[in-house]
Amino acid sequence: MTRHLRVDGPNHDNRLDHMAQGVIGQPLNRLEGPLKVTGRATYAAEARPANMAYGVLVQASVPAGKVLEIGDAPGALAVIQDKRMIRYAAQGLDEKGPTSGPDRIEYMGQSIALVVAETFEAARHAAQNIVVRYKPEAVPVDPESVTPELPPKKQSAAGDVDKAMREAAFTLDQVWRTPSQMSAAMEPHAAIAEWDGDSVTIRAALQMLSSNRKQMADALGIRESKLRLLSPYVGGGFGSKLGINAEAVAAAIAAKELGRPVMVAMTRQQVFDLAHRRSETRQRIRLACDAAGRLNGIGHEVLVSNLPGSEFTEPVAQATPFTYQAAHRQVVHAVARIHRGCAGSVRAPGEAVGVTVFECAMDELAELAGIDPVELRLKNIPDVEPTTERPFSSHKLAEALREGAERFGWSGRRAPGQRLEGEWFIGMGMAAAVRVNMLQESRAKVTLVQDGTAIVETDMTDIGTGTYTILGQLAAEMLGLPTDRVEVRLGDTQFPPASGSGGSFGAASSGNSVFLACEEIRQQIAKAMGCDERDLTLQDGMARAGNVAKSLSELVDGTITGEGHLQPGKTEKSHRQATWGSHWAEVAVNRWTGEVRVRRMMGVFACGRVLNEKTARSQCLGGMTFGIGIALTEAMEHDPRDGHAVSRDLAEYHIPSHADVPSLDVHFLPERDAYVGPLQAKGLGELGICGAGAAVLNAIHNACGARVRDLPATPDKIIAGLEP
Amino acid sequence: MKEFAFHRAASVADLPSGATIIAGGTNLLDLMKLEVMAPEALVDITRLDLDRIEPDGDGLRIGALVRNSDLAAHPTIRRHYPVLSRALLAGASGQLRNMATTGGNLMQRTRCPYFYDRRMPCNKREPGAGCSAIGGVTRNHAILGASEHCIATYPGDMAVALRALDAVVEIDGPSPRRVPLADFHLLPGDTPHVETVLQPGEIITAVILPAPVGGQQRYRKVRDRASYAFALVSVAAIIGMDGGRISHAALAFGGVAHKPWRNPEIEKLLTGQEPSDALFAEAAEILLQPAQGHGENQFKIPLLRRTLNATLRDTTGMEAQA
Ligand SMILES: Cc1cc2nc3c(=O)[nH]c(=O)nc-3n(C[C@H](O)[C@H](O)[C@H](O)COP(=O)(O)OP(=O)(O)OC[C@H]3O[C@@H](n4cnc5c(N)ncnc54)[C@H](O)[C@@H]3O)c2cc1C
Numbered sequence A: 001m002t003r004h005l006r007v008d009g010p011n012h013d014n015r016l017d018h019m020a021q022g023v024i025g026q027p028l029n030r031l032e033g034p035l036k037v038t039g040r041a042t043y044a045a046e047a048r049p050a051n052m053a054y055g056v057l058v059q060a061s062v063p064a065g066k067v068l069e070i071g072d073a074p075g076a077l078a079v080i081q082d083k084r085m086i087r088y089a090a091q092g093l094d095e096k097g098p099t100s101g102p103d104r105i106e107y108m109g110q111s112i113a114l115v116v117a118e119t120f121e122a123a124r125h126a127a128q129n130i131v132v133r134y135k136p137e138a139v140p141v142d143p144e145s146v147t148p149e150l151p152p153k154k155q156s157a158a159g160d161v162d163k164a165m166r167e168a169a170f171t172l173d174q175v176w177r178t179p180s181q182m183s184a185a186m187e188p189h190a191a192i193a194e195w196d197g198d199s200v201t202i203r204a205a206l207q208m209l210s211s212n213r214k215q216m217a218d219a220l221g222i223r224e225s226k227l228r229l230l231s232p233y234v235g236g237g238f239g240s241k242l243g244i245n246a247e248a249v250a251a252a253i254a255a256k257e258l259g260r261p262v263m264v265a266m267t268r269q270q271v272f273d274l275a276h277r278r279s280e281t282r283q284r285i286r287l288a289c290d291a292a293g294r295l296n297g298i299g300h301e302v303l304v305s306n307l308p309g310s311e312f313t314e315p316v317a318q319a320t321p322f323t324y325q326a327a328h329r330q331v332v333h334a335v336a337r338i339h340r341g342c343a344g345s346v347r348a349p350g351e352a353v354g355v356t357v358f359e360c361a362m363d364e365l366a367e368l369a370g371i372d373p374v375e376l377r378l379k380n381i382p383d384v385e386p387t388t389e390r391p392f393s394s395h396k397l398a399e400a401l402r403e404g405a406e407r408f409g410w411s412g413r414r415a416p417g418q419r420l421e422g423e424w425f426i427g428m429g430m431a432a433a434v435r436v437n438m439l440q441e442s443r444a445k446v447t448l449v450q451d452g453t454a455i456v457e458t459d460m461t462d463i464g465t466g467t468y469t470i471l472g473q474l475a476a477e478m479l480g481l482p483t484d485r486v487e488v489r490l491g492d493t494q495f496p497p498a499s500g501s502g503g504s505f506g507a508a509s510s511g512n513s514v515f516l517a518c519e520e521i522r523q524q525i526a527k528a529m530g531c532d533e534r535d536l537t538l539q540d541g542m543a544r545a546g547n548v549a550k551s552l553s554e555l556v557d558g559t560i561t562g563e564g565h566l567q568p569g570k571t572e573k574s575h576r577q578a579t580w581g582s583h584w585a586e587v588a589v590n591r592w593t594g595e596v597r598v599r600r601m602m603g604v605f606a607c608g609r610v611l612n613e614k615t616a617r618s619q620c621l622g623g624m625t626f627g628i629g630i631a632l633t634e635a636m637e638h639d640p641r642d643g644h645a646v647s648r649d650l651a652e653y654h655i656p657s658h659a660d661v662p663s664l665d666v667h668f669l670p671e672r673d674a675y676v677g678p679l680q681a682k683g684l685g686e687l688g689i690c691g692a693g694a695a696v697l698n699a700i701h702n703a704c705g706a707r708v709r710d711l712p713a714t715p716d717k718i719i720a721g722l723e724p
Numbered sequence B: 001m002k003e004f005a006f007h008r009a010a011s012v013a014d015l016p017s018g019a020t021i022i023a024g025g026t027n028l029l030d031l032m033k034l035e036v037m038a039p040e041a042l043v044d045i046t047r048l049d050l051d052r053i054e055p056d057g058d059g060l061r062i063g064a065l066v067r068n069s070d071l072a073a074h075p076t077i078r079r080h081y082p083v084l085s086r087a088l089l090a091g092a093s094g095q096l097r098n099m100a101t102t103g104g105n106l107m108q109r110t111r112c113p114y115f116y117d118r119r120m121p122c123n124k125r126e127p128g129a130g131c132s133a134i135g136g137v138t139r140n141h142a143i144l145g146a147s148e149h150c151i152a153t154y155p156g157d158m159a160v161a162l163r164a165l166d167a168v169v170e171i172d173g174p175s176p177r178r179v180p181l182a183d184f185h186l187l188p189g190d191t192p193h194v195e196t197v198l199q200p201g202e203i204i205t206a207v208i209l210p211a212p213v214g215g216q217q218r219y220r221k222v223r224d225r226a227s228y229a230f231a232l233v234s235v236a237a238i239i240g241m242d243g244g245r246i247s248h249a250a251l252a253f254g255g256v257a258h259k260p261w262r263n264p265e266i267e268k269l270l271t272g273q274e275p276s277d278a279l280f281a282e283a284a285e286i287l288l289q290p291a292q293g294h295g296e297n298q299f300k301i302p303l304l305r306r307t308l309n310a311t312l313r314d315t316t317g318m319e320a321q322a
């Protein structure tokens, strides 16, 4: 039986708090951890079906135009050009395949064909040396060189920000720039396709299997039922595997044509060319406040870019409408249509750069107005969502700010430039953290077996986040089993379709579906016990109700199966849902060289129920590390002439190294959000990123007085703001 | 990767002519995968007896196969040539240093992104094709000694310290010789594809360090992240002090030219003087007088000035007194 729930209203039951097993929330190790550290977890490119051939994508070496002719590839099995091949990756949750027709080139590095050979090396050699004739076209590649589009749905305004600026006691009007950024997941994109008659199985590195199956079926022109996707382990995605990409489509086409399994794995350089980038941004922020620091005007005008016709727009100012109060407000998202690689979701699309820049602006305003930055934020927290007057499902920003200030020792912060230790200026900075929260439709099946074990099945993915573990913990908690008695099976489209991993909605969405499936099973056990489900206690394989106790093996005849089906509902509209937090950083800035070292960093986060302290903490550590990257090191450089990605490997694209990351401190605020489903858990994966970089940048200013508004704050930009 | 013949050399005399040497492979293999280098034949030299560090007169002879990690950790190096230990440890990552060899490190090729990208013209890869870096992304490019044909830098750290230490490169081949490191790497001129004086058929067998000179030794590397990044600029400094005056100065600079850079004039200026900010500024003035930026990398000029100043303050004891 399927238990269905649409989240149309609040749920104050706190059911998980009344379960007896006591494993939910515990900092358990990853269930699949031993498989991963011993190399037994097979990632997409690690299977070896018999008779497999290897494909390598051929890439365009002009930024736009038409492919006229592709030459031969001596030593290769085939050169495949198929009009179904796609030009760029699908966006997350797309239901259709992305634009096909690889003979039309939209950006330099686009995949235009596939070379297949007996070995990867031979295929790569052939692909690198194949001669292609083009009819090139001149196209713009600089976002500030074209007149941008203003998509109507991405603009909003209330009141008159100009007027607010004229009448304010203090105003700020500054422009920031952030560069293109990449997900830079450890595992390169890869796929192995194998046909059986007219059915195909594709092992791939993907984050959202049920929508990926739709995209892939559409791209290949086959029925969904003929397509099975397998992604049991994914070596990080960070948005870059939300949608299908060129390698998987090409692998399927080639495998059909050659009648044998084909693997297509991207090289590291290809990942940088072909995975979505986060658009660079130009952000003008205007703030107007009265003498007491109360905001009266907020303007956030954003310029981002994407390919012509690409629907995705980096939602930079997504959190701006509800983070702070102000009567006069304006949000502008302008999109420059240019021919750099396709832009899409990368690690907390929107807030990662939007909140970061906005929180830098708040720091600047606090200084102008002579108000403590924490105080300025506390003064401007709205009671209801300002634009819509909707209530918040929960609001923890003030608590996160106060608790953070206390724990971090914020009162010890001094005026800019006042702390010098040897060659190093020391400073502190802070920022608010905020990220929209959402649920996605998700299904799961749970089977309780007579021997006191359980199996969870859903096509949910674990992209290194801990999904196996939290779903196992949930089933164990609900069914009263030790966690080692629960097996979790993920990443296979033969299982019920789940939300997938993206937008921080994976844990809560798939978790709720497992919760519902378990409730269904509990119902059946209660029936066998002759009690109400609410009076049933399940613990260590025993069922108890009143003074009756029975083992599960007595109650279960064979197996009991329950299915859970969660759908987001009215609470998404009735309440503004978000996760909240605060970031704190202490940095050292070298007075001569402008090098920055983060000395300590702390985050305080509220994300509803924490399902596993350890995996939740790890998500925050990763997010804060990305924050350091956004502030200090990460930049995808584009060639000014043809727009191509210049930083194409992990030596050149600088994600923070270990030495850049000090010990990070994470605290969770206890919270149960009643409007987000019976689990009362919200998304956490991305919150740790949102604003983290601002704490670092604000600390740099506090240390040495330099304001860097062109990110990342590399030494060259810092010395430009230092005394000679 | 293009197919290649593979030979494992048993002795220096056994090197097949025309084969490309592979030592740690940490640079060569990356370039071969991208087919920036596509040798017909490789000769693996890692079985040769070139992995010792031994006395050489009052100095030291470092075999070409000594691994970067071992060299950095060697007690004599740490004690008497600390600038070399520090430069090595500032380079690459622990894993790479475990593989990388002394000879291979000297011979590592530029990190100009256009050199790595076969879609883009590059005079170093293909003489006469043109230089894509000029007018492109130039963050890691040269400000000293560049030419209109190539503005790439030599990216290594170890060699910068060796330059300050007056090291000598020992070469074997048809005519065995010793070449001062100062003369080993070449400026690009109109032949940027010729990077060193090493001729085909020759092999580096060792690097010779002269007798220790003592003094305060630093390797100061400024980069875009705290570890695992090439130098934006770097300074290898050996400063001797006597009675409050600079008695000896050797300064080499990395990340700024096609070779480790050194300018004897600034050493002459500093020697015999009392340290002061004005003196250091004058030294920087001389060093940077011929410097020229190429767009994005313009910042290296002030950055090198500041880094030199900081290094001199530190090695002369001015910083500690401040
Ligand atoms: C990601 C990354 C980051 C790095 N960061 C740094 C850094 O920060 N600082 C730094 O200094 N270096 C850095 N390096 C470069 C590294 O130091 C070099 O790759 C390494 O020192 C090369 O040594 P190898 O023995 O592996 O050389 P190989 O790759 O084997 O050879 C390199 C070249 O030297 C030639 N060669 C090797 N041995 C000899 C010999 N005995 N005689 C003549 N020719 C020879 C080869 O033919 C080849 O052309 C980095 C490398 C990587 C991959």
Ligand code: SF4
Pocket (backbone or CB within 6 Å): B110, B112, B113, B114, B115, B121, B122, B123, B124, B125, B130, B131, B132, B133, B134, B149, B150, B151, B152, B192
């Ligand atoms: S700077 Fe030198 S290495 Fe770089 S593209 Fe120009 S010629 Fe090639």
